[in-house]
Amino acid sequence: MKKVKLLAIMLICILLTSSCWSRREIESLGIVLGMGISKTEEGLYTVVAQVANPGAIVAENPEGRDVYTIMISEGLSVFDALRNIARLAKRRLYIAHIQVFIIDEAIAKEGLGQVMGFFVQVMEIRMEPFVFISKLPPKEILDTPNSLGLVPSLGLNILARGYGTTSKYYVSNLLKTVEATNNPIINYVTTLVEKLPPATNEELPFLKLTQLAVFKDQRLVGYLDEEGGQAYNFISNNFKNGLITYECGNTGDQYVIEVLSSKAKIHPIYTDERIGFDIELKVEGSIAERISSMYTKVPIDIEKVERQLSQTIEDKLTKTIALAQEEYHVDIFNLSRNFSIKHPQKFKEIKDQWNEEFSRSDISVKVEATITHSALNVNRGRL
Amino acid sequence: MKKLKKRSRKSLHKACEGYINQNHAESLSNEDASLIGFTLSLKENIDIIKSLLSHSDDIIIRHFKIPTIPSIEGAIVFIKSIVDLKLVESNILAPLMLGLKDQSSEELGYFHANIKALLEENLSSHSIESYNDAKAAVLEALGGNGIIFVDGFPAGITVAIGKGSNKESAEPQTERVVKGPQQGFVEDSSVNLAMIRRRIKSTDLVIREFQLGKETKSNIVVAYLKTIAEPAIVDEVLNRLDDVGRNVDGITSTGGIEDYITDNPLSLFQADFSTERPDRASAMLLEGRIAIIYDGSPFVLMAPSIVADFFSTSEDYYLNFYFATFNRLIRYFGALVVMFLPAIYVAVTTYHQEMLPTRLALTLAGTRSGVPYPAYFEALFMEMAFEALREAGIRLPTHIGQAVSIVGALIIGQSAVEAGLVSPAVVIIVATTAIFSFTIPFSNFSLGLRLTRFINMTLAALLGIYGIIAGFLFIGLTLSSLRSFGVPFMAPFAPTNLQDMRDYFLRLPQWAIKKRSSHVANKQNLTKKQDHLKPQPPMEEGGDGH
Structure with missing residues (x-):
């Protein structure tokens, strides 16, 4: 009897520890997969929610447009607009499964802080959805059905996670976005999503991740092209896989190198009141393709390729760093982190004008490329 | 554990092995202190037996005359349904009625007082006992024996004429295996015991037989290996069975025994393990378990049981x-x-x-x-x-x-x-x-x-x-x-015992399992086998031209 009482007390204690109490059947939820935020001319926030239509998703051959519903509403804040959507949705909106956020370029230019406050506070949401910038109104991006019968948000999520095949862009998730908006030192990049016209008349339009959006603190200041995206990924150690193409000056051969792994080491230097960085990049790759010019049927000189590859990557990095320092004046690589670890005292003094200090700093780049295998046949690249 | 101590204290005065033999005499005297003795009269003796058996119609009384000079009047009483009638004819009636023809009982030295010796010498039955107490004799009759009365002799002599089971073994229904023996226990406890005896030819295998239930007198056989089983657990099993046997009117299944002797009478989980397979029972006896065989059920209870028993099958050891x-x-x-x-x-x-x-x-x-x-x-x-x-x-x-x-x-x-x-x-x-x-x-x-x-x-x-x-x-x-x-019950998980998990959670090869579980077996005798048993190919002889 004593044991039973003890057990009962324990069970009751368990009851008290439960902090959320809301029974809701899964089919009664409107599972929001994508959310877009823009602003009207009057200054109201417009929230677009892409709500999954589960009944159509489990159908045998789902039609591209049937699998989701787009709902749109305006409000004084993001949350207010979201609640206004609930007035027209017939189901309870459930935002734990959001895959992507599309933020209108206009808001990004004003500052992301104004829309991120809600996502810091709300408990239901995960921090892993990807954040995209769009020049089009977000509803245009979200309403892009595809022939796979996939909800566009899920498709965008797959695109974002697959950045490693080219490493030409980098998509930040909500956690990084919230971090960057809350910390003025941290700068932020994410990717622009664009809607391409259909390839043929029969096709549907495509979504493409094109340029890297560069933020100074939380405000959009410009874009980097694909080359800049690769350089960013090299320096911030996000480079997974990708192709580097260059033309050999002497022979006119074109080489395509597939980068298999890369590792950047950043050494902050602080001497004589001057801030500097040594960026040491080790790249491993393989020769994926060689476009031989007509008259050079010579074997590949691996060492030469390594030297040329190093030079090519070095040029890319230098160019992008120069762009960041001179045009945007933004430490997009967040080198402040490395500097603050090595010279915490000095960093404290200058952190408020870090971006200016960064723009003035001397950055040297040293690339060491190795070709691990040629990935070519016995002819060693001769045609 | 508390319960175990209490129970064993209660019956501490009893020597654990000795008292079982006196069991039925004791239980009889418990029921009724007054003995019913036999008389000199054949007819009265038969009447006593008939009234004790409630004048049931399947009681057969066969009068006979042993044709010595002078002849001896006698009768055999038995219950038709449970004896082998051929045995009655060939082993009892034929030798008595034909073998002693015209011999002088006085010359042979048989007097009424010595009638047991006469039967012992002339009957080929394997068990001949003399009873003065009618109740004890009736129990024998209920067990499939015949009672011989001789006029003028105040005792009943029981002879074994019981019917053996015609079922040698059965296919186990609940524990089928694809690979492995297909022999299962049957309802007859002596056949079941034979299956175990055949698998464990050990002098240490102790068999205790006794009867449970005031009315049913069900035969129970308890078997264990005295060197391997933990003596305290053996005592506990015997004490509990004894307690049940005295105070319950009848047991008709092994499930009934389980209910009475379990440690956890109200638990949702049935922690008592019973098996239908003699190979499983023998293996568990070797681990130090105690087998409780109930005459009438093909399921043999194994005590003590742990959770791992319910998750292993005999086939595991064939794969x-x-x-x-x-x-x-x-x-x-x-x-x-x-x-x-x-x-x-x-x-x-x-x-x-x-x-x-x-x-x-x-x-x-x-x-x-x-x-x-x-x-x-x-x-x-x-x-x-x-x-x-x-x-x-x-x-x-x-x-x-x-x-x-x-x-x-x-x-x-x-x-x-x-x-x-x-x-x-x-x-x-x-x-x-x-x-x-x-x-x-x-x-x-x-x-x-x-x-x-x-x-x-x-x-x-x-x-x-x-x-x-x-x-x-x-x-x-x-x-x-x-x-x-x-x-x-949760051993070897709680308390955790990694050594035991080798055989109870995983199934390591036989040579790797060197010890018995210390929870179950006698702690003085845990080693099962030697260390060097892991097989390996023979040493190669180098340089002989191959």
Whole structure:
């Protein structure tokens, strides 16, 4: 009897520890997969929610447009607009499964802080959805059905996670976005999503991740092209896989190198009141393709390729760093982190004008490329 | 453990091995202090027996005359249904009526006082006993013996003429194996004992026979290896059986014994292990268990039992040990699935949708759209339907039973999904649970597990994952508090014993299992085998030209 009482007390204690109490059947939820935020001319926030239509998703051959519903509403804040959507949705909106956020370029230019406050506070949401910038109104991006019968948000999520095949862009998730908006030192990049016209008349339009959006603190200041995206990924150690193409000056051969792994080491230097960085990049790759010019049927000189590859990557990095320092004046690589670890005292003094200090700093780049295998046949690249 | 101490203190004054032999005399004197003695008169003696047996019609009284000079009047009394009539004719009547013809009883030196010697010398029965007490003699008659009375001799002489079982062995029904012996225990305890004796030809195998039940006088045989079994547990088993035997009117099944001698009379989980296979029983005897054989049931109780017994089969030892280990892990996993899978489904679809991967959440939401009931009732209905189907299938004859299962499972399940009454997901959950419940080899333990899933589902519907954790705690506490004759039921998991897990959780090769479980066997004698038994190829002889 004593044991039973003890057990009962324990069970009751368990009851008290439960902090959320809301029974809701899964089919009664409107599972929001994508959310877009823009602003009207009057200054109201417009929230677009892409709500999954589960009944159509489990159908045998789902039609591209049937699998989701787009709902749109305006409000004084993001949350207010979201609640206004609930007035027209017939189901309870459930935002734990959001895959992507599309933020209108206009808001990004004003500052992301104004829309991120809600996502810091709300408990239901995960921090892993990807954040995209769009020049089009977000509803245009979200309403892009595809022939796979996939909800566009899920498709965008797959695109974002697959950045490693080219490493030409980098998509930040909500956690990084919230971090960057809350910390003025941290700068932020994410990717622009664009809607391409259909390839043929029969096709549907495509979504493409094109340029890297560069933020100074939380405000959009410009874009980097694909080359800049690769350089960013090299320096911030996000480079997974990708192709580097260059033309050999002497022979006119074109080489395509597939980068298999890369590792950047950043050494902050602080001497004589001057801030500097040594960026040491080790790249491993393989020769994926060689476009031989007509008259050079010579074997590949691996060492030469390594030297040329190093030079090519070095040029890319230098160019992008120069762009960041001179045009945007933004430490997009967040080198402040490395500097603050090595010279915490000095960093404290200058952190408020870090971006200016960064723009003035001397950055040297040293690339060491190795070709691990040629990935070519016995002819060693001769045609 | 407390209970064990109490019980053994109560009967501490008894020597554990000695008292069983006096058992029935003792129990008789307990019932009725007054002895009923036999008289000099043949007729009166027969009347005494008849009245003790309530004048039943199957009592046969065969009068005969031993044709010595002078002749001796006699009669044999027996119960027709349980004796071998051929034995009566050939072993009793023929030698008495024909073998002694015209011999002078005085010359042979037989007087009435010495009639037992006459029978012993002339009858080929293997057991001849003289009883002065009518009640004791009647018990013998009920056990299949005949009682011979001789006019003028105030005692009954019992002769063994009992009918042997014609069933030598049976195919084990509940513990089928593909690979392994197909011999199973039968209802006759002496045949069962023979099967064990044949497998363990040890001088240490101790057999104790006694009778349980004031009315049924059921034969119980307790067998154990005296060097391996823990003496305290043996005492405990014998004491409990003795206690039951004195105070219960009748036992008709091994299940009945289980109910009386278990440590956990009210537990949801039945912690007493019984087997139908002599190979399993012998192996467990070698581990230090005690076999309780009930005459009339093909199931032999093994005490003490631990949870691992319910998750192993004899076939494990016929299979490659990697695969056998894998099988065992599946069974343990199956137990978890049976208890928690429907509950997790209910919790995840009604409280914790964020825990699902997005695609799965969409699929579940899609399949459930249009289902009119909450997930809890949906799962509950389907589980109930499944349990009903199983019960129906067991009770019906084999071929109809199968038909019912197929009709139920396929047609009702399919139509329920098509009609939109349940979602396909819940059908899969129920089917998975059912399949895993069949992986647990011993149904008497899995019954308890199957019941817990209804509790867990209800808790999950009320509290979500918290409820499931509460259920998990409840089940864990219940199981850990179970004891079987003082041995913790959850051994070797709680208390943890890595050495024992080699054979109880995993199934390592035989040479790697060198010790018996210290929870079960006699702690002075745990070593099973030597160290060097791991087989290896013979040493190669180098340089001989190959």
